[in-house]
Amino acid sequence: MTKLVIGGAQMGPIQRADSRALVIDRMVALLERAAQAGVEMLVYPELALTTFFPRWYMTDPAEIDAFFERDMPNAATAPLFARARELRIAISFGYAELTPEGRRFNTAILTDRDGRIVGKYRKIHLPGHSEYDPERSHQHLEKRYFEPGDLGFPVWRNADVVMGMAICNDRRWPETYRCLGLQGVELIMIGYNTPSVNSQKGAEGLEKRLFHSDLSLQAGAYQNATYVVGVAKAGLEDGHPLIGGSIIVDPDGTVIARAKTEGDELIVAPCDFAACAFGKTTIFDFARHRRPEHYGRITAQ
Numbered sequence: 001m002t003k004l005v006i007g008g009a010q011m012g013p014i015q016r017a018d019s020r021a022l023v024i025d026r027m028v029a030l031l032e033r034a035a036q037a038g039v040e041m042l043v044y045p046e047l048a049l050t051t052f053f054p055r056w057y058m059t060d061p062a063e064i065d066a067f068f069e070r071d072m073p074n075a076a077t078a079p080l081f082a083r084a085r086e087l088r089i090a091i092s093f094g095y096a097e098l099t100p101e102g103r104r105f106n107t108a109i110l111t112d113r114d115g116r117i118v119g120k121y122r123k124i125h126l127p128g129h130s131e132y133d134p135e136r137s138h139q140h141l142e143k144r145y146f147e148p149g150d151l152g153f154p155v156w157r158n159a160d161v162v163m164g165m166a167i168c169n170d171r172r173w174p175e176t177y178r179c180l181g182l183q184g185v186e187l188i189m190i191g192y193n194t195p196s197v198n199s200q201k202g203a204e205g206l207e208k209r210l211f212h213s214d215l216s217l218q219a220g221a222y223q224n225a226t227y228v229v230g231v232a233k234a235g236l237e238d239g240h241p242l243i244g245g246s247i248i249v250d251p252d253g254t255v256i257a258r259a260k261t262e263g264d265e266l267i268v269a270p271c272d273f274a275a276c277a278f279g280k281t282t283i284f285d286f287a288r289h290r291r292p293e294h295y296g297r298i299t300a301q
């Protein structure tokens with residue numbers, strides 16, 4: 001069975017005024033640190049190229065489109081793909097995708113160790129709202145700027161490991177993990193941008209948000225006998241705090257690496273994917289133990 005050294009490239013805040021070039025420089029610096037640590041697969045956060053712009057209510061299409069990428073790779077991200085290829089590190093990262101047809105998605109791509117894109121995922125669970133909500137302490141307009149993903153929950157065999165991706169709010173929904181688990185997934189990579197305070201429930205603070213993030217990621221790993229990597233974009237973006245708490249979780253649900261800061265930080269764990277086999281052939285042997293004839297309610301509209 002395969003072993004890979006997995007890295008989580010937590011990123012600190014990206015300010016609205018920060019250029020793509022500045023951000024790519026930070027991502028390449030994390031890639032260099034990952035290479036020093038022997039990392040073979042490096043996971044970056046959701047919307048890794050820009051600030052978390054769904055916090056801003058915008059109406060001008062040109063202002064909105066400035067946060068989106070029309071092509072991937074493109075001129076701005078080419079240095080990242082080139083360096084990853086030189087270092088033979090597979091990468092995944094999230095960005096705002098604008099398709100040639102004019103459709104907008106909260107997207108993540110996955111490359112092989114030669115820097116070729118081998119997978120794409122478009123965020124399915126979009127939290128928040130689509131119109132300005134004066135009742136909220138801050139806006140969370142993902143339903144305004146993105147469509148729900150239309151690619152399902154695919155997996156890919158990459159570097160001889162069955163890999164899947166999800167994005168941020170997806171990690172809170174057990175269906176996300178089970179749809180991947182039923183395809184034999186061994187590594188799920190989830191970038192996130194999670195506000196430190198709830199725009200609707202002021203009382204829920206940072207500690208509870210970190211707890212819910214761990215709880216979701218650990219449950220998904222354990223219940224599907226898979227490694228899960230959760231990677232934050234963290235810190236204060238134009239005065240708006242995002243949680244850190246990036247972790248790597250093993251197929252038994254144990255956290256085997258955890259970020260300590262809310263800045264650019266690399267977490268690393270050597271992963272032996274043979275460790276997925278025990279859960280998949282005993283307690284979570286889906287073929288032997290699942291009873292889908294009783295689960296119809298969860299696929300109902």
Ligand code: ING
Pocket residue numbers: 127167168169170172192193194195
């Ligand atoms: N952010 C948050 C997330 O799901 C959220 C939104 C936070 C929803 C806490 C519910 C509770 O982590 C994104 N970008 O999905």
